Amino acid sequence: MKCPPWPKGKKLVHLDLKGAPPRVEYLHKLIELFSELGVNGLLVEYEDMFPYEGQLKLLQATVHPAYSREEVLSMQELARSKGMEVIPLVQTFGHMEFVLKHPHMWNLREAGHCVGTLNPHKEDSLKLVMEMLRQVVELHPGLNTLHIGADEVYMLGEGEESKLWLASSGHTVEQLFLSHVTKVAKAIKEAWPHMTIIMWDDMMRGMSEATLKASGLVGLVQPMLWDYTPNLDVDKTVCLLEKYCSAGMSDVWAASSFKGSTSVFTCVCSTQRHLDNHLQWLKVAALLSAAVSLKGIAITGWQRYDHLSVLCELLPVALPSLAACLLTLLHGQFGAEVSSRVSEKLGIPSVEVSALGSSSAADSSYPGRRLAELIVELDSLLNTDDVRFFENNMFVRGWLSPYHRQRKMVTPLICMQAHSQASTYLTLIQQKVEAVREEMVRLYPESTVQEWIEEHVTPVTAPLRRITEDINVCVKEMVP
Secondary structure, eight states: OOOOOOOOSEEEEEESSSOOOOOHHHHHHHHHHHHHHTOOOOEEGGGGGGGOOOGGGSOOOOSOOOOOOHHHHHHHHHHHTTOOOOBBBOOOSOOOOHTTGGGGGGGBBTTTTTOBBBTTTHHHHHHHHHHHHHHHHHSTTTOEEOOOOOOOOOOTSSSSHHHHHHHHHTTOOHHHHHHHHHHHHHHHHHHHTTOOEEOOOOOHHHHHSHHTTSSSTTOEEEEEOOOTTTTTTHHHHHHHHHHHHTOOOEEEEEEEEOOOOOOTTSSSSHHHHHHHHHHHHHHHHHHTTTTEEEEEEEEESSSSSTTTTTOOOOHHHHHHHHHHHHHHHHHHEEEEEEEHHHHHHTSOOOOSSGGOOOOOOSSSSSTHHHHHHHHHHHHHOOOSSHHGGGGGSSSHHHHHHHHHHHHHHHHHHHHHHHHHHHHHHHHHHHHHHHHHHHHHHHHHHHHHHHHHHHHTTTTHHHHHHHHHHHHHHHHHHOOO
């Protein structure tokens, strides 16, 4: 089905910097590419990569340096020169893990065992949020739009103060959520009257139109409805957006995904999955009534599901997906023309990054391509049955069982054959890991390289190493 192209408005690329923050030189190359692909805005989620100062300095990352003030300004300057608006995303309620993980901030948690949700009753909570926003706004000269997060506010109402508040007649968790967000929005408008405020919509999806109208948020915020699934429910999504409009929030946003939404630990993304998501969003846009003002779409690229989870796909392996999704929005469909344009633009044989082979060219066709190729090769090797399930190998299961290893009663000839196989795999993996490391460190901090290897490689190589060590011990007991 061909839909009209995406309506005029912002096409924002989401930069999630709470994991695998690109070196600033690579970030600049990415911005150049985004511009060539028709992006006219960046939704930047700094988290602990922002150079907070004063009492908030403890929020800065410690495993690698946060961006400097000069680097944040240079990123904005380049983006503006390419016609892009920079919109910072600062969490103000849920997903405050990078703040509330610090012992100094534990008293501001809604519930002690929930690291992500801010206590909405404490005066210091609003002071904290406003100081975070003040520093971010100050380092974004001419800023016109802020995204205040407010998604996935887990365990809201479970804190002791919330339980007391909810015990009063007529008080609900919905009102508790709306009350805090309204306080934040009003404080922002008081400090910066010109500021447009965007927020995630998910906590409001189950609310009635009457509840939204009475919330005090009408005229203060613009909801951004996110759905990253390939089978997005078009009719339900249209109804939700129409509900926000009927409640008085006629200015709304969409949020799709080009990476970081398949599984929490995905290493190589599927372009088709994300294309399907965008094709569904095109149907939503085509069915909306004229009363709904669709301000734009944020194409999200999550790097972690939250601050404390593992890394999702790195940006280089997701750029073919991003290009395909952007051009699909531009054309209203995905077909041979879009596929050909993506291949030509990025110099790749297919929109699926998994189809990349070793590059014969000395330099890459798009920034990070060589790393993408190496990751695809390594991921393919790590996921072969022979490597991943080596412990199920006939020789290991038959002659190197835990029973045999514990008693050190083995057949040396067969054990050495298994040892040779495991060693061959380990050597091959190590060679590819070193190539990945050498390329990745050009684009990312050393801490990211180490984390990625420990997450994706070590769980596969550890059993192989353990088997080779056990064989060495056992054979010594059996050979004179």
